Amino acid sequence: MNPVETTELSKNFGDIAAVKGVSLTVRRGEVYGFLGPNGAGKTTTLRMLLGLIRPSSGGVRLLGNPPGHGYLDKVGALIEGPAFYPYLSGRKNLVVLADHAGVARTRVDAVLDTVGLAGRAGDRYATYSLGMKQRLGLASALLKEPELLILDEPTNGLDPAGMADMRVTIRELAANGCTVLLSSHLLAEVEQICDRVGVISRGELVAETTVAELRAGGTLRVVAQPFDQARTVLTTLLGDERVLVRDRAFDLEVEPDQAAKITSELVGAGLAVSEVRWREPDLEEAFLVLTGGGNDVA
Numbered sequence: 001m002n003p004v005e006t007t008e009l010s011k012n013f014g015d016i017a018a019v020k021g022v023s024l025t026v027r028r029g030e031v032y033g034f035l036g037p038n039g040a041g042k043t044t045t046l047r048m049l050l051g052l053i054r055p056s057s058g059g060v061r062l063l064g065n066p067p068g069h070g071y072l073d074k075v076g077a078l079i080e081g082p083a084f085y086p087y088l089s090g091r092k093n094l095v096v097l098a099d100h101a102g103v104a105r106t107r108v109d110a111v112l113d114t115v116g117l118a119g120r121a122g123d124r125y126a127t128y129s130l131g132m133k134q135r136l137g138l139a140s141a142l143l144k145e146p147e148l149l150i151l152d153e154p155t156n157g158l159d160p161a162g163m164a165d166m167r168v169t170i171r172e173l174a175a176n177g178c179t180v181l182l183s184s185h186l187l188a189e190v191e192q193i194c195d196r197v198g199v200i201s202r203g204e205l206v207a208e209t210t211v212a213e214l215r216a217g218g219t220l221r222v223v224a225q226p227f228d229q230a231r232t233v234l235t236t237l238l239g240d241e242r243v244l245v246r247d248r249a250f251d252l253e254v255e256p257d258q259a260a261k262i263t264s265e266l267v268g269a270g271l272a273v274s275e276v277r278w279r280e281p282d283l284e285e286a287f288l289v290l291t292g293g294g295n296d297v298a
């Protein structure tokens with residue numbers, strides 16, 4: 001049983017098809033990144049998972065259960081910024097939530113500790129930085145000791161140090177057995193924190209894979225003069241389709257171990273070779289190809 005399974009999940013808002021036939025699977029113990037540009041349908045999908053809105057069609061199971069009584073008992077969520085009382089302390093806010101949820105108050109100090117907020121827990125919420133507010137939000141999602149955590153853009157608006165803190169905390173939670181599904185429009189973030197990625201574009205899941213597999217193949221960058229002669233040698237050797245011309249350089253779609261042979265062919269033809277360099281696959285390029293050049297990706 002996978003902690004999250006959706007089948008052909010769809011949501012229309014009037015004429016807008018916000019989510020189209022999304023079937024995704026989050027496996028136990030992993031950090032799964034739900035990645036897509038702004039407006040791709042991430043929040044709408046997460047809201048359907050949490051029963052905040054009803055799907056137009058398709059199904060959802062969390063921890064093996066279809067929506068219904070007790071569906072979210074072992075699920076923690078941070079979506080659309082939780083509401084806290086500004087004049088109460090962080091701790092007191094959590095006590096209110098714990099009482100409301102029927103959770104033992106002893107959990108409050110435990111979760112404050114987990115998110116690194118214990119030292120400032122007595123301060124009023126209104127005095128918290130954005131990073132501290134996010135951490136308190138995460139603490140509230142942890143009160144029920146969830147097996148599954150669903151986080152919508154958990155690092156949104158945080159400075160680099162706050163983002164790094166949040167990443168560490170999320171990885172620690174996963175290391176302790178919690179499955180995490182988080183959405184993000186930040187490729188670099190997903191690359192750093194996630195085990196697997198689902199890429200959503202214009203409402204459709206266009207890839208579900210590991211970060212490593214998401215990368216396109218690398219290329220061999222070659223610079224040689226005279227340019228036209230170099231192009232003739234390379235296309236004769238490899239065929240037109242494997243020789244891409246970029247700014248008077250060549251990007252060759254070959255395996256890295258062909259570098260020596262290609263260099264010797266060029267030198268043997270009397271050409272001056274000034275660069276032969278393996279370029280690691282570019283994750284951002286792969287992502288842009290998948291999402292059709294979605295514009296809001298950072």
Ligand SMILES: Nc1ncnc2c1ncn2[C@@H]1O[C@H](COP(=O)(O)OP(=O)(O)OP(=O)(O)O)[C@@H](O)[C@H]1O
Nearest residue numbers: 013016018036037038039040041042043044045185
């Ligand atoms: N309640 C609603 N009524 C009408 N349209 C909506 C509603 N909620 C979302 N949409 C539309 O559905 C599409 C997907 O929005 P959604 O918020 O799920 O995207 P997202 O990937 O989470 O983007 P963001 O990162 O900007 O939140 C957008 O075109 C949005 O305008």
